[in-house]
Amino acid sequence: MTRRSLLDPQARSVCTVLAVLGAAAFLIGLKLAPQRALAGFLLGNTYFLMLAVTALVFIAIQNLVGAGWPVLFRRVPEAMTAYLPAGALGMLVLLLGSHSLYHWAHHAAAVHDQILHAKAGYLNLPFWAVRAAAILSLWMAFARAIIKNSRRQDVDGSVAHTHKNKRLSAAFMVVFGVTFTLASIDWIMSLEPHWYSTMFPWYMFGGAFVHVLATIALLTVLLHRRGLFAEFNEHHRHDLGKYVFGFGVFWAYLWFCQFLLIWYANIPEETAYYVLRSSRGWMAVQMLSLTANFLLPSALLIRILSKKDDKTLIAACVSVCLGRGLDLYVMIMPSISGAARLHWLDLPIFLGLAGVFVLLFDRAFASAPAVPEKDPYLVESLHHHG
Numbered sequence: 001m002t003r004r005s006l007l008d009p010q011a012r013s014v015c016t017v018l019a020v021l022g023a024a025a026f027l028i029g030l031k032l033a034p035q036r037a038l039a040g041f042l043l044g045n046t047y048f049l050m051l052a053v054t055a056l057v058f059i060a061i062q063n064l065v066g067a068g069w070p071v072l073f074r075r076v077p078e079a080m081t082a083y084l085p086a087g088a089l090g091m092l093v094l095l096l097g098s099h100s101l102y103h104w105a106h107h108a109a110a111v112h113d114q115i116l117h118a119k120a121g122y123l124n125l126p127f128w129a130v131r132a133a134a135i136l137s138l139w140m141a142f143a144r145a146i147i148k149n150s151r152r153q154d155v156d157g158s159v160a161h162t163h164k165n166k167r168l169s170a171a172f173m174v175v176f177g178v179t180f181t182l183a184s185i186d187w188i189m190s191l192e193p194h195w196y197s198t199m200f201p202w203y204m205f206g207g208a209f210v211h212v213l214a215t216i217a218l219l220t221v222l223l224h225r226r227g228l229f230a231e232f233n234e235h236h237r238h239d240l241g242k243y244v245f246g247f248g249v250f251w252a253y254l255w256f257c258q259f260l261l262i263w264y265a266n267i268p269e270e271t272a273y274y275v276l277r278s279s280r281g282w283m284a285v286q287m288l289s290l291t292a293n294f295l296l297p298s299a300l301l302i303r304i305l306s307k308k309d310d311k312t313l314i315a316a317c318v319s320v321c322l323g324r325g326l327d328l329y330v331m332i333m334p335s336i337s338g339a340a341r342l343h344w345l346d347l348p349i350f351l352g353l354a355g356v357f358v359l360l361f362d363r364a365f366a367s368a369p370a371v372p373e374k375d376p377y378l379v380e381s382l383h384h385h386g
Contacts, residue, residue, distance in 0.1 A: 006226070007362050015355040022352010029345040030097070038097045039336040040346045041090065043328050044353035046187060049087030050204075051357075053139050054212040055080035057176060059146060060169035063162075068380030069239060073220040073229055075370055078150060080215070081143040082364035083357050088136040090353075091187075095129055101336075104193040115194050123193060128186055135179040142172040150372060157374035180205060188328075191335040195273045199258040206254045207327050210247040210293070214320035217244055221310055221317075228370050234308040235385035241307025244297060244316060252294040277330055281340030285330050292323030325350070 007015065029037025055077035062070050098105045103116075104123040110116045116123065146168050153161040184204040189195070197203075217240040224232045262270045277286060297316040306312045337343070372378060 005362055005366050006223070007358070012359070012362075015358045018351045018355030019359065020352075022349050022355065025345055025348035025352065029349070033343070033345065034097065035100045035336055036343050037345050037349065038094065038101045039332055040343070040349040041353075042094055042101065042187070043325075043332050043346075044350040045087055045090035045094070046332075047325060047328055047350070048083050048353055048357045049090065050208040051212055051215060052081050052083040052087060053143075053176070053180070054205075054208045055216070056139070056143050056146065056172070057209065058212055058216060060172050060176075063146075063165050063169040064173070066166075066377070068377035069236065069384045071375050071377045071381040072231060072236065072371060072384075073216070073223075074150070074372055074375075075365060075368060076219050076223070077212070077216050078147050078368075079361045079365035080212070080219075081147065082360040084136070084140045084143055086356055086360060088140065091132050091136060094187075095125075095132065098125060098128070102190060102193075104190060119193065123190060131182055131186055135183050138175050138179055142168065142175065146172070150375075151368055153374050154369060154372060155374075159376050162376055180208075188331055191332060192273055194269060197258055197262070197270065197273075199254065199261070203251075203254045203258055206247065206251040207293070207324055210244065210251050210320055211324040213240070213243045213247055214297075214317035216240070217313060218317035218321065221314055223370075225310070231382045233384060236381075237310070237313055238304065238307045239384075241301050241313050241316070244313075244320060245301040245307070248294050248297045248301075248320065252290070255290065255294075276334050276338075280334075280338060282330060282334055285326060285340050289323055289326035289330055292319045292326060294323075297323075 005012065026037055026041055029040070058070075058077050059074065061067075062074070094101065103109055104119070105125055105128075110120040110124075121127075146165050149161040149165045149168070152158075181201040184201040188204065189197070189200050217237075220229065220232065220240070221237065223229060259274065262274060276282065296319045300312050300316040300319070301307050333340075
């Protein structure tokens with residue numbers, strides 16, 4: 001049995017208006033400031049696209065290890081994957097505007113720049129487009145297959161669907177490791193085509209994964225407050241809080257390691273990236289990102305009782321979600337604007353994509369029962385630490 005929408009008509013209207021205004025701002029921006037409009041679109045689309053695919057990673061990990069405790073709210077990350085097709089369409093938009101965004105996309109750049117000429121075999125638009133199409137197709141195919149099995153189990157209750165999803169999850173994790181690495185390099189790191197870092201895909205994953213954990217925790221707690229997931233208890237909150245705390249530390253570790261290794265080696269090709277992001281106002285944004293992603297959530301969640309408290313967990317998760325946006329802002333915008341200045345296009349475009357994400361999440365969540373009642377691990381989840 002499916003449910004009705006989570007959004008009331010007013011909330012749905014707000015999300016729709018945000019999406020329309022965001023699209024209008026983007027189209028106006030393409031006329032007035034195309035490079036900044038595309039950079040803002042890249043930021044927003046990457047924010048929600050990686051949120052969607054790492055939600056599938058969360059599901060796959062739980063499938064692989066046979067974890068029962070998150071089954072109660074598994075529909076939350078499943079619904080988050082609904083943004084994947086929209087994110088793929090967004091990457092097509094970025095492909096069409098790639099000459100304004102990526103310096104290497106200009107043929108003349110490879111002719112006059114020895115470094116770009118050496119990288120031209122990899123950094124060229126046809127190959128970039130093929131890689132993006134393959135990456136997004138694989139992500140969507142695995143999401144469709146895994147969620148389809150989950151829905152089928154709602155009908156027949158067969159444990160065979162659980163075993164099949166475990167096999168699919170194992171294959172997906174291998175594919176994800178390769179495709180996420182390529183996506184991180186192609187979509188974000190190639191904005192600075194002279195720069196390179198072997199830690200960058202790890203850093204991107206650390207930020208994306210703590211972000212999805214915080215979003216899952218935030219949405220689950222909020223939905224519980226609205227009357228869903230009646231059996232959701234302090235032990236579920238505690239485990240989600242541990243996840244957010246632990247991977248927040250992991251993200252900070254990767255942030256520090258990448259910075260320290262580049263600072264210590266002092267190789268000009270590497271240090272240029274941080275020289276720009278340590279001047280012209282960007283250091284303040286970096287410190288805000290570090291505070292929002294690590295310092296504040298860690299301070300809030302370091303105590304066991306704090307992880308079990310709704311308000312504290314919500315505050316920590318909101319901080320991480322804001323911090324992820326700042327983190328991507330620092331990765332993308334210095335390559336485009338130089339100085340740290342908030343452009344009038346940045347917020348409308350991001351909020352427009354946020355409206356699209358919420359609408360897609362709501363539709364996907366309403367398309368199936370809120371709790372997978374025939375999952376064999378559900379009993380374990382309902383009585384988590386009971």
